[in-house]
Amino acid sequence: AQSVTQLGSHVSVSEGALVLLRCNYSSSVPPYLFWYVQYPNQGLQLLLKYTTGATLVKGINGFEAEFKKSETSFHLTKPSAHMSDAAEYFCAVSLAGNQFYFGTGTSLTVIP
Amino acid sequence: DAGVIQSPRHEVTEMGQEVTLRCKPISGHNSLFWYRQTMMRGLELLIYFNNNVPIDDSGMPEDRFSAKMPNASFSTLKIQPSEPRDSAVYFCASSLVTSNSPLHFGNGTRLTVT
Numbered sequence: 001a002q003s004v005t006q007l008g009s010h011v012s013v014s015e016g017a018l019v020l021l022r023c024n025y026s027s028s029v030p031p032y033l034f035w036y037v038q039y040p041n042q043g044l045q046l047l048l049k050y051t052t053g054a055t056l057v058k059g060i061n062g063f064e065a066e067f068k069k070s071e072t073s074f075h076l077t078k079p080s081a082h083m084s085d086a087a088e089y090f091c092a093v094s095l096a097g098n099q100f101y102f103g104t105g106t107s108l109t110v111i112p
Numbered sequence: 113d114a115g116v117i118q119s120p121r122h123e124v125t126e127m128g129q130e131v132t133l134r135c136k137p138i139s140g141h142n143s144l145f146w147y148r149q150t151m152m153r154g155l156e157l158l159i160y161f162n163n164n165v166p167i168d169d170s171g172m173p174e175d176r177f178s179a180k181m182p183n184a185s186f187s188t189l190k191i192q193p194s195e196p197r198d199s200a201v202y203f204c205a206s207s208l209v210t211s212n213s214p215l216h217f218g219n220g221t222r223l224t225v226t
Contacts, residue, residue: 043217
C-alpha cells in the first residue's frame with residue numbers, strides 16, 4: 001500500500017530561521033514526489049516536484065527538497081523563513097495511472 | 113493560462129437541497145480530480161477522470177454524490193440531497209495523464225449546508 005506521512009501537523013519557526021518540514025512515503029514502486037503549499041482560502045499550489053535525475057530539487061519561494069531513496073523521505077527546507085511562508089504544506093506521491101496520495105498537511109507558523 | 117476555474121466560490125444551502133459544483137480544467141489537460149477538504153478529514157479524493165472517463169470513484173461518500181464530465185472542458189459534482197455533514201471546501205484539479213505531471217488546483221468551492 002502507498003502512503004505519505006508528514007511528521008508534525010504544526011511547525012513554528014522564527015522569522016529568519018531554518019524551515020524543515022518532514023515527509024516520508026511508502027511505495028512499492030519508484031514514486032514521483034511533490035510539495036504543495038496552500039494559503040488561506042486558496043487552492044493548493046505546486047512548490048516543487050521530483051521525477052527523475054537530481055535528487056535535490058529547487059522550487060519557488062526559496063524552497064527545496066531532497067529525495068532520499070534509502071530513507072524514503074522527501075523533506076522540504078528553506079534556509080530562512082519569511083512571514084509570507086506561513087501556510088499549510090502538503091507532500092504528495094504520484095504513481096502509475098495518475099494516482100496521487102497526499103499527506104495530512106503541516107501548518108507552518110512564522111513568529112516575528 | 114487561466115488555471116482551473118471553479119464556480120461558485122461560495123455556496124450556502126439548506127439541508128435537502130441539490131447542490132451543483134462546476135469545474136473548468138486547464139485547456140489540454142486530460143485528467144480531472146475532485147477533492148474534498150475538511151478540518152477533520154483533511155484532503156480526500158472523491159473521484160477522478162482520465163479522458164472524460166471516471167477511473168476511480170471509490171472516494172465518493174455515498175449515492176447522494178455524483179460527478180460527470182460531459183466533455184474535456186467541463187465537469188460537475190452534484191450532491192442531492194445535501195446534508196450538513198457535506199459542508200467542506202471542494203477542490204477541482206487537472207493534470208496530464210502522466211505520473212510525473214503535477215496537479216493544478218482551482219481555488220475551491222466553500223459549501224455550507226445548514
